Amino acid sequence: xxxxxxxxxxxxxxxxxxxxxxxxxxxxxxxxxxxxxxxxxxxxxxxxxxxxxxxxxxxxxxxxxxxxxxxxxxxxxxxxxxxxxxxxxxxxxxxxxxxxxxxxxxxxxxxxxxxxxxxxxxxxxxxxxxxxxxxxxxxxxxxxxxxxxxxxxxxxxxxxxxxxxxxxxxxxxxxxxxxxxxxxxxxxxxxxxxxxxxxxxxxxxxxxxxxxxxxxxxxxxxxxxxxxxxxxxxxxxxxxxxxxxxxxxxxxxxxxxxxxxxxxxxxxxxxxxxxxxxxxxxxxxxxxxxxxxxxx
Amino acid sequence: xxxxxxxxxxxxxxxxxxxxxxxxxxxxxxxxxxxxxxxxxxxxxxxxxxxxxxxxxxxxxxxxxxxxxxxxxxxxxxxxxxxxxxxxxxxxxxxxxxxxxxxxxxxxxxxxxxxxxxxxxxxxxxxxxxxxxxxxxxxxxxxxxxxxxxxxxxxxxxxxxxxxxxxxxxxxxxxxxxxxxxxxxxxxxxxxxxxxxxxxxxxxxxxxxxxxxxxxxxxxxxxxxxxxxxxxxxxxxxxxxxxxxxxxxxxxxxxxxxxxxxxxxxxxxxxxxxxxxxxxxxxxxxxxxxxxxxxxxxxxxxxxxx
Numbered sequence: 001x002x003x004x005x006x007x008x009x010x011x012x013x014x015x016x017x018x019x020x021x022x023x024x025x026x027x028x029x030x031x032x033x034x035x036x037x038x039x040x041x042x043x044x045x046x047x048x049x050x051x052x053x054x055x056x057x058x059x060x061x062x063x064x065x066x067x068x069x070x071x072x073x074x075x076x077x078x079x080x081x082x083x084x085x086x087x088x089x090x091x092x093x094x095x096x097x098x099x100x101x102x103x104x105x106x107x108x109x110x111x112x113x114x115x116x117x118x119x120x121x122x123x124x125x126x127x128x129x130x131x132x133x134x135x136x137x138x139x140x141x142x143x144x145x146x147x148x149x150x151x152x153x154x155x156x157x158x159x160x161x162x163x164x165x166x167x168x169x170x171x172x173x174x175x176x177x178x179x180x181x182x183x184x185x186x187x188x189x190x191x192x193x194x195x196x197x198x199x200x201x202x203x204x205x206x207x208x209x210x211x212x213x214x215x216x217x218x219x220x221x222x223x224x225x226x227x228x229x230x231x232x233x234x235x236x237x238x239x240x241x242x243x244x245x246x247x248x249x250x251x252x253x254x255x256x257x258x259x260x261x262x263x264x265x266x267x268x269x270x271x272x273x274x275x276x277x278x279x280x281x282x283x284x285x286x287x288x289x290x291x292x293x294x295x296x
Numbered sequence: 297x298x299x300x301x302x303x304x305x306x307x308x309x310x311x312x313x314x315x316x317x318x319x320x321x322x323x324x325x326x327x328x329x330x331x332x333x334x335x336x337x338x339x340x341x342x343x344x345x346x347x348x349x350x351x352x353x354x355x356x357x358x359x360x361x362x363x364x365x366x367x368x369x370x371x372x373x374x375x376x377x378x379x380x381x382x383x384x385x386x387x388x389x390x391x392x393x394x395x396x397x398x399x400x401x402x403x404x405x406x407x408x409x410x411x412x413x414x415x416x417x418x419x420x421x422x423x424x425x426x427x428x429x430x431x432x433x434x435x436x437x438x439x440x441x442x443x444x445x446x447x448x449x450x451x452x453x454x455x456x457x458x459x460x461x462x463x464x465x466x467x468x469x470x471x472x473x474x475x476x477x478x479x480x481x482x483x484x485x486x487x488x489x490x491x492x493x494x495x496x497x498x499x500x501x502x503x504x505x506x507x508x509x510x511x512x513x514x515x516x517x518x519x520x521x522x523x524x525x526x527x528x529x530x531x532x533x534x535x536x537x538x539x540x541x542x543x544x545x546x547x548x549x550x551x552x553x554x555x556x557x558x559x560x561x562x563x564x565x566x567x568x569x570x571x572x573x574x575x576x577x578x579x580x581x582x583x584x585x586x587x588x589x590x591x592x593x594x595x596x597x598x599x600x601x602x
Contacts, residue, residue, distance in 0.1 A: 012397040117585050123327040264428070
């Protein structure tokens, strides 16, 4: 390797290392805060290494397991059900749209495609879901609006079906007497594992991370997902703090709420599962992005 | 003839049944709300049913555009997005170039994994991370960084003037990884022979980037930029709502169309104006998508949406 090349390597590594540190360091701050004692945080603020080490925050969370466990349960259920149903609906619609001889093929394809270009926005969507379907404060609210299926994934699945499922194989199976449903579930789906895995991964992450639907449609704390709980805790502490400073009263209530450290500990618990799983799905994640599986 | 049509329908009946759940979902989730856009031209009266209010023409729009809000949210949406597009493209492309230089495969994968991390987490978590730095009482910046520089603490969540910088920074932090992976995939796709030939001719790395990589990647940069321009009227709701903690004092620099519509609908009960702003966004947004797609087509038919 010549001198110029070595310089380039050196520049690249330095720059990327700095960037990597910038990407990680906020998480370190969060993690360290959750492992500090409340007093040290109140005195010295957050720091990258706990000044006084303590598990108090996590003990507090364990003691309020009913709230956090419940939110976790809801997130897990919604993610699992949402992703499964989403995959099934996306695959079925995508498969149907890969049949160019189907009557009405062009109309259906256009109807799916048009949803990528135009949408009604929040106000009409909210009114449709709350007034016509009455999903406010039900689990449906976390599952249905916006997330369950999108035209982009349908078209992605469709082009996969068109390009990789060999028509002769389907034909011969059909001649052997296999019905359309059997064909789909026993031949097409297994052959489409790569695209299904990619779409499933991104849908799953979307459900896991979603706070938007909860913010809009859920006011009942019993139905909070982890993200909504986090959202609520951040807002409550802010509201309480400003109320306290406005009335100048000593904070009696604030002791009942998770303190600075417990708040960070909940956030840690919120990202931990995804962080732990990340190294395992990282390759598919990168591949999916590079292949255009996600809309930016 | 009729028999033939019937037969065709019969063969495709199972397929059409499979299509049904997805199509019904699109009807509810996408097409009903599109039709519901007419609400912007009505006065909202829940007692008459959602869409049963009386027509009031452009009244909602008149109210909306009479306020300074309409100007502020349009300005903020456009300026933030333009900044994100320009800085985001330059930085992600730059990082992709550097990543391409890293020949050690383990390190390359490591860097990719780490810079994608911010993209993986929700905006609620991001708001916690930002709060860890900027929180007034305990934040790292006020407690450690500013005292180190001998400066006074700043009430970040009360001072609108800092937020354009903060939001741009947070957005870049969260999205660079994603865009950089797309550019990297394109760069890796370039035929290595170009570089080998250039090296034989004694071209430096910098010359290779300027004369091989850049021209070959330019179409992708143009297309990505155009697609982003098509979405310039839409903003990342989470970034502008969660990260400033919905602080009212900051609205001047943090309010965008999406947050305005949300607050009008769910917090200040100003549904008429909210619906008008939403309609305005849908309409202009749609026109921009059509316009940019037309432009993309001129560059490359393959990359156009239609």
